[in-house]
Amino acid sequence: MLTCKDQDVWIKFLEFIKKRISESEYKNWFSHIKVLDLNENEITLQVPSIFVQQYILDNYKKDLIIFLPTTKNGDLAINFVIKENKKKKIISPTLPAAINDRDETKFNTQYTFDNFIEGPSNQFVKSAALGVAQKPGKSFNPLFIHGGVGLGKTHLLHSLGHYIRTHHKRSVIKSITTEAFINDLVANLRNKSVDRMKRFYRNLDVLIVDDIQFLQNRPNFEEEFCNTFEALINQNKQVVIASDNPPSHLKLSPRLIARMEWGLVAHMGVPDLETRVAILIHKASLKGVTIPSDVAFFIAERIFNNVRQLEGAINRLAAYSRLLNSELTKELAENILKEMLSFTPQKKLSVENILKSVASFFEIKASDVRGESRLKKIALARQVAMYLSKELITDSLQKMAASFGGKTHSTLLHAWKKITNEIKVNQTLQKQIEIIKKNIEA
Numbered sequence: 001m002l003t004c005k006d007q008d009v010w011i012k013f014l015e016f017i018k019k020r021i022s023e024s025e026y027k028n029w030f031s032h033i034k035v036l037d038l039n040e041n042e043i044t045l046q047v048p049s050i051f052v053q054q055y056i057l058d059n060y061k062k063d064l065i066i067f068l069p070t071t072k073n074g075d076l077a078i079n080f081v082i083k084e085n086k087k088k089k090i091i092s093p094t095l096p097a098a099i100n101d102r103d104e105t106k107f108n109t110q111y112t113f114d115n116f117i118e119g120p121s122n123q124f125v126k127s128a129a130l131g132v133a134q135k136p137g138k139s140f141n142p143l144f145i146h147g148g149v150g151l152g153k154t155h156l157l158h159s160l161g162h163y164i165r166t167h168h169k170r171s172v173i174k175s176i177t178t179e180a181f182i183n184d185l186v187a188n189l190r191n192k193s194v195d196r197m198k199r200f201y202r203n204l205d206v207l208i209v210d211d212i213q214f215l216q217n218r219p220n221f222e223e224e225f226c227n228t229f230e231a232l233i234n235q236n237k238q239v240v241i242a243s244d245n246p247p248s249h250l251k252l253s254p255r256l257i258a259r260m261e262w263g264l265v266a267h268m269g270v271p272d273l274e275t276r277v278a279i280l281i282h283k284a285s286l287k288g289v290t291i292p293s294d295v296a297f298f299i300a301e302r303i304f305n306n307v308r309q310l311e312g313a314i315n316r317l318a319a320y321s322r323l324l325n326s327e328l329t330k331e332l333a334e335n336i337l338k339e340m341l342s343f344t345p346q347k348k349l350s351v352e353n354i355l356k357s358v359a360s361f362f363e364i365k366a367s368d369v370r371g372e373s374r375l376k377k378i379a380l381a382r383q384v385a386m387y388l389s390k391e392l393i394t395d396s397l398q399k400m401a402a403s404f405g406g407k408t409h410s411t412l413l414h415a416w417k418k419i420t421n422e423i424k425v426n427q428t429l430q431k432q433i434e435i436i437k438k439n440i441e442a
């Protein structure tokens, strides 16, 4: 029997890692591990599958080494025992949704082709998506859509899904985010039902995958995804993928990158002023609000590269005008959207304020920005937050760096330099930073 003290190093490790990874990662990888034995020389861990064992060694070795016993060569001294699954159920009542429920995929009813406003920046990608929806598996395969945050990628994926569901009723279609695919796979591994999952995915007619960038740095999942992907493409089944970056910019295996480039790679650009105005007017009309064009121009000129934020502005404005029972005017817009549209440096700005704005822009948690994750998006968010801190706050570098989960001042300085150089050549990033600045609330 193990005493509490014996378990201490493992508990300390868990406490340490819990602060550094997301809740779902923690649940997936660590919550099912048990310490069976521990002495000075080695630790024996019971894991649910070999997959979990491999994953934690691949991804958390340097953290494990801090806490757990090591060999003379400095290698981890862990014995793994795979947990026997005692009950071998033939039909499991808790089978993951992907297997049981074929109609699980739900599409946002607002995200249709009809509700998608076209402009020079997105015409091509919209036509490609419509082409694929009309003839799944027979035009571009795979269709790979990439572009920045909030530009309508998910909207187009759902439009395509709706269309296929309505016009090709027999097609078996699955739309999934990469994160959900990974969770599915983990759940199926736990239930020992991976074969069923494979069968399910390989029998689809259409597979739609959103945010494939989350497959980066996850080699085990990548392999499974790649196999599924190839199996579908080889049978002329349609695959549609969305990502924040083109295939060649993703940290994935050359094999998967090449496969993703096989079909059509289409870029979703930032809509120009006229398109932004048209989007505003359309979104307002969906809310039953009429927005005069001078007001639409006023807003569209000030929120330039994220349609989601345009939408946020219109929602807010619509709510206010209803509440105040007043017409939408430029003055009202200026008043109500003040923080969204203009940035006035405030004296009492803190790293915390900056973290909030950065996290909400990149749609991640502020704790992730403070953490250690090297995921591209999070690392970029962190550097942007560090850059803005140095630009906007007059505190000592040391003090500010400490607010980033105890980083050093040289890390902060390095991030500042990197972003300073990057925005000289990268207009998109420059504009993104402008938006983040505008949204900082002191």
Ligand code: ADP
Pocket (backbone or CB within 6 Å): 111, 115, 116, 117, 118, 122, 147, 148, 149, 150, 151, 152, 153, 154, 155, 156, 279, 307, 308, 311
């Ligand atoms: P992404 O997946 O690229 O981050 P989304 O598809 O989630 O972006 O789009 C964010 C919001 O902006 C959604 O509410 C979507 O309806 C809206 N949107 C983006 N582009 C357009 C467009 N061209 N026409 C209408 N709405 C759009």
Ligand code: MG
Pocket (backbone or CB within 6 Å): 153, 154, 155, 210
């Ligand atoms: Mg999206």
